[in-house]
Amino acid sequence: MNMKDRVAIAGASTTGFVAKNLNRSQASLAAEACIDVIRKCGITREDVDGLCGSWPSAAVLQSVLGIPELTWFGNPVIPMVDHVATAAAAVHAGLCEVALVYHAAYRAAWNSGSALKDPFRRIATPGLSDPPPGPDTMAAAVGYTGWASRYMHEYGVTREDFGLVAIEARNLGVPCIITRDGGLPEAGGRQALVCEPGDSHALANLLERVTHMSDAEYADRSNCTREELQHELVPMDFYAQAYRRILCSDPAE
16 A cells, blocks of 8 residues: 555644744644644544644643654654654554644744854744755745645646646746646756656756756757647637538538
């Protein structure tokens, strides 16, 4: 049984509002969202046997929520999208049955950097030790996959529909990053950057390549993909003429 047949995201929640300066602890912010999502999912605190997040620590959040026992927890200092992937892997491996994923970080702390230099503010913010890593292309790859999957589930979008996104992007002069899946290579055109479906490492490498792409190369790809598209698309009046021939019992060419 693969992961998608065993693991599912049952619900999600956030705090009521976001601000830079709150007279609240990270634990209270995380607990507010956690309590709400537990209620939405129709489970109890006793059902939760796994925690995964960076701030606050799993031990602190377990105490605040009153979770009696954990069979697994993870406190990696990694982007939020990786928390979900890590928790999903833990459930798939049988380390826990219900994993609660959380993240409660003060935005002002990262923006100013003063909290990293002030030991008192660091003590007052458990779990805040080192600055987050720089651009993480692997996290971006996982993140885009998660957002796309959620969008498809929410709005009934199919994989074929994403081919229209690639064509519209090319029409605007935006080169695409696509996978070699179905008709996407044709929709993305010759200027697209392509990798195999499900290969997050290859996708991460393409994202890394784009971040280092020169303005000249991007401009060249942009112009070429837009011009090539005009030669690839069949003019709309072709279909109108074909329908007229069919309605008049003439064979469509």
